[in-house]
Amino acid sequence: MTTAPPPARRRLPGDVDMWVMILGDLFFFGCYFVTYMVFRALSAEEFAAAQRHLNVGIGVANTVVLLTSSLFAALAVLAVREDAWRKARGLLLAAGACGALFTVIKVYEWYAKIGEGHTIEDEFFSFYYVLTGVHLVHVLLGLLVLGIGVRELRASGRRRPTIVEQSVLLWHMIDLLWVVIFALLYLMG
Amino acid sequence: MTAQELRRDRRAILAAWAALSAATVLAWLLSPGESQTDTTLGNELVAAVVVLALIKCRLIIRYFMEVRHAPRWLRLATDAWLAVLWLTLFITYLV
Numbered sequence: 161m162t163t164a165p166p167p168a169r170r171r172l173p174g175d176v177d178m179w180v181m182i183l184g185d186l187f188f189f190g191c192y193f194v195t196y197m198v199f200r201a202l203s204a205e206e207f208a209a210a211q212r213h214l215n216v217g218i219g220v221a222n223t224v225v226l227l228t229s230s231l232f233a234a235l236a237v238l239a240v241r242e243d244a245w246r247k248a249r250g251l252l253l254a255a256g257a258c259g260a261l262f263t264v265i266k267v268y269e270w271y272a273k274i275g276e277g278h279t280i281e282d283e284f285f286s287f288y289y290v291l292t293g294v295h296l297v298h299v300l301l302g303l304l305v306l307g308i309g310v311r312e313l314r315a316s317g318r319r320r321p322t323i324v325e326q327s328v329l330l331w332h333m334i335d336l337l338w339v340v341i342f343a344l345l346y347l348m349g
Numbered sequence: 350m351t352a353q354e355l356r357r358d359r360r361a362i363l364a365a366w367a368a369l370s371a372a373t374v375l376a377w378l379l380s381p382g383e384s385q386t387d388t389t390l391g392n393e394l395v396a397a398v399v400v401l402a403l404i405k406c407r408l409i410i411r412y413f414m415e416v417r418h419a420p421r422w423l424r425l426a427t428d429a430w431l432a433v434l435w436l437t438l439f440i441t442y443l444v
Contacts, residue, residue, distance in 0.1 A: 172423065173415040183426060190434045197441035216377055223373045231366040234413045238359055241350050332413045336406055340434070342373075343402035347380040348395055348442060 174329040175322065182333045185298075189337050192294070193344060196287050203283065210284035211349045213276065215269070219346035222265050223338065229258030230335040233306070233328040240313070240321045248324065249313040255331065256306045259299055266296055291341055295334070302334045365412035369405050376401045395442060403435045 172179070200207045236251035270292075273285070280286040309327035312319060376398050410427045411417040417424075 170420055186430050194437050197438050201441050220377045224370055227369045230413050234362045336409045339405050347398045
């Protein structure tokens with residue numbers, strides 16, 4: 161960890177409205193996560209047995225894809241601060257491409273699991289489909305918001321750095337939530 | 350923002366990404382499925398998975414979301430979310 165910067169550099173990334181939304185979303189996802197763990201505790205054996213049917217390798221691949229997407233998005237914000245607009249746009253597009261790849265992998269995983277007969281009739285899989293499904297809706301919304309950032313960087317004379325910053329913040333939150341979902345569903349077997 | 354600060358932030362973001370990816374692979378190797386441990390024997394391993402996930406979450410918040418430069422209320426709010434969430438999840442797992 162680096163030492164804390166002097167107070168002069170303290171600034172709120174994005175704006176307060178975005179943070180109200182992010183903290184609210186984190187709170188609600190926190191409630192979903194605790195609910196999942198309570199149900200898991202009530203039938204630990206069944207959950208552990210069902211969980212073994214998930215492919216951890218796919219989960220790891222998707223985690224690295226989303227982390228890399230966040231890296232591109234974070235670098236895009238720094239590029240905007242250097243007034244390197246074209247570079248920032250390229251980085252945001254790369255972040256979006258990784259987000260699209262995440263979606264493809266997730267849909268493939270669902271397709272495979274449904275094919276193997278794991279449906280919402282199984283309690284673990286009902287949580288799996290709801291948690292990853294609500295998260296996937298956030299990914300699609302995040303891609304739309306990243307698209308707004310890309311559009312902002314395209315229009316000359318209307319380039320507002322805060323719009324890019326806000327869209328990237330939302331994208332990082334989606335990455336953050338996935339890291340928790342990955343640990344709970346795939347790793348805590 | 351000076352060029353030096355931008356360079357420093359870029360290095361910090363790249364280091365955070367490398368640490369996050371490494372922690373993901375490490376947690377994979379430790380996870381009960383991989384180490385062939387029975388679930389009832391895996392409490393230490395689960396603790397390791399939980400700690401790694403907590404560290405990953407904090408790296409994303411601090412470095413990607415730039416909360417390390419943010420005002421005190423936001424640093425406290427995000428840390429409170431992390432602490433309450435992971436403590437509750439871990440206790441629920443053990444009980």
